[in-house]
Structures are given as C-alpha cells and as structure tokens.
Amino acid sequence: MNTADALPDDDIGIVLQTRSWVLRPTAIGLFLIVASVVGFLASFALAVEKYEKLEDPNAVLSCDLNPFFSCGSVMEYPESQLFGFPNQLLGIGAFIFPLLLGVLLMAGAKIPGWIMIGLNIGLALGTVLVMFLFYVSIYVIGVGCPWCMVVWTMTIPMFVAVSAHNVLAGNVGVRIAQNPIARVLAKENVALSVLWMLIITACIVVQFWTFFSTLF
Template identity: 35%
Template sequence: MSDATTSLALDTDPDEPGDVDEDAAPAFDPFERPTGWSHSRGLLFGEMLVFALLSLVAAFVLSYDAVVLAADPAAVLSCDVNAVLSCGTVAQSWQAQLFGFPNAFLGLVAEPVVITTAVAALGGTRFPRWFLFAAQCVYGLGVVFAYWLLTQSMLVIGALCPWCLLITVSTTLVFASLLHWNVLEDNLYLPRRVQARLLAFVRSGAYGYLVAAWLVALAVLVLATYGPSLLA
C-alpha cells in the first residue's frame, strides 16, 4: 500500500482522536431549563394569582365571621351546615386564635403580598433570587400552619370549616406553583446534585402528578374520616 493510501485510510478512521462526528447527538445538560406551557411564567404565576385570590376571599369571610362571633357567640354562621361542617365550632376553639387574634387575619396580610408578587411577575418583573427563596420559605411556614390547623380540626376539634379547607387547598397549590418555578430558575440554593435531580423530576412531568395525588389523598382522608356525616 502506498504512503498516500495509508494516509487516506488513517484520515478516514472514525476512531481517530480529533475527528468530529457531525451526526452525534449533543451531550445532555442536566441543568437545562425545560420549556413548554406547563413550565411557563404565565401558567405558574397565573396559578399563584388565582389560588391566592381564593385564599384571600376565604380569609375575608373567616375574618368577618370572627367579628360576628365576637359580638354574639351564639350566632349561626352561613357555613354551619351540620355538626361536622361547622365554621362556628372551629372558630370558637383556641386553635383558631393561636396568636391571640383570629388566624384569618394572617391571610388578610399574607395573601395580598402573594397576589402582588404574582401580578408583577406576570407583568414581566424578574425578582432577585433571594426574594423568591425567602418567599418559598415563608409561604412554606404558612402551609405547615394550614395543615396543623387541619389536623387539629379533624383530630381534636372534631369539625371542619369549609372555608378553612379552601385555604388549605389553595395554599398548597400556591406553594406547589412557586416551588415549581423556583426549581426551574434554580432559586433554592441547593447542592448541584440535588438541583439536577429535582429539575429532572419536574422535567419528566411527575411533579404535576405528585401534586394531584396529594390533593386526592387529602380528599380521601376527609371522606374516610367523616364519610356520610359530611352530608348528614
């Protein structure tokens, strides 16, 4: 074989170092932000806006009811449906005034902040990383408080407040939407390996199924605890 032929054979060897395969797929970046409507600013902050508004309405109604009960402890509230679904029973418990005033007043303060943040984000405002991280932590405390009140209602007080249930569901969904966004934007100051795994979980669509399963489990828990008594 001539030297020219040998040289040509070496140049066309696909295993030769330095050769570039133009058809090879680019390396997968585990930190690449997923795209699509389900991961969009409009959807996630739109969800936050809707559910924060629902929580604000519920907090306003509960605050009004607290004032009514303060004036007349024997008053019958519009959501006093039966022995199980009874806002009055829950409102007159010590758990409903854990800090010395009706818990609903906290919602009147917190939810407008969430609503303002969501509206600003939908308008294109980009908040600093620390702000959204702090918002996630503070709202997380609110979710923990909402579920503490729910367990107290079910296990200690023995009655459920429909408006309180709405707040529990709404705060859960606001927290979930904010967490979705913060994972996408890497706002949680997590170790790189943890961030990559969470991003992969969100990218796969499993996060949405997890949130839906959580709400279904919550509904099943309420039905299993009270059953027909809810409508008696």
C-alpha cells in the first residue's frame, strides 16, 4: 500500500500539493543510496583499521591525522565497543537497510508507510548513538575520529530527511501531517540538517581551538 492510499481524500490533496524532494521516490531513493554507501564505506574503513590496531597496537592508521584527530586514539577507549564489539560493525550492518530501500525506491517500488516508519525508528536510534559518541569523543576523550565524523554526517541528514518524508506523506498520522509547524519543519529539512551539522562543527572547532587557531 502506498503512503497516500491510507489517507482520506482531503488529506491526499494536502500531500499531493506539497512540493518537497523527500516526497519524490527517485530523489530520496538516490539520497539514501549515496548516504548509505558513504556511511558503509566509512564504517568498513574503521573496521579494517580496528583489526589492524588489534594486530599491532603501535600501528599508525590512515585516519591518525594529528593528536586532535585520530581514530586510533579513540579506539583505545571502552566507548568504542559499547555493546561488546567494535561500534563500526553496527554501521556496516545498519547502512544496509536504507541502501536497500533506496534501491527499491529508485526502481519504482511502492514502499508501505510502515516500512518507512521502521526506517525512521532505526535512524532515530542511530542518531541518538552518534550524538552520544560525538559527546564522548569530543568532550570526554578529547579526540576527534575522522571516519566517525563521516558516519555522523551521513546518519543525521538521513534521519532528518526520512522524518520529513514521513511527516509530509502522512505516515505518522493525519494530525501531524496537517500541523503547520511540523509541515514547515519537514519542508525545511535541508536547512535543519545543515544547521545541525554546523552546530556540531562549531562545537568541534571551539573544543579544538588550540589546533584550529594554528591554521590561520
């Protein structure tokens, strides 16, 4: 069942009148594919370097850029294995589902609303995790992980975009779909993603100002 099929006629009109890229299957499908592939490759690179670090604790990894940005340094802390195994394995598995949905959307498949809600829930959990790891990495450990930052940069916009899709398509209920504030926020999903990432970037710059000040 397609998203709009579950809505009354008046509400279908609201959905159809909405002009947003997140409601175009090809656009959001391509976005999910690109973001998932980039996130998967970053997670895979982290996994490879994690095992390299296990084989040789003194190994200098490709993402060990300087004392402020070093994947190897972050890997030495228990937070890099929150569930008893390397966090990057979560990313390798987690990016497969949005990648699959992106391919299906690009192929013109009709994706039921409940599946998009399931994707939204998964991305919400992923966003909570990456924000926690962002805080721990930047403010507790005091070292930034470059590959981790790539994962953050893919996960957060995907969460915002899929949330916007579900709001505008009525997957989370007619009341939310008709709510003016929810609709404005959903339509401005790109701006929200950019603002979110700018805040994260500002936090990193302020926290590591000793390093960034040497670049000017």
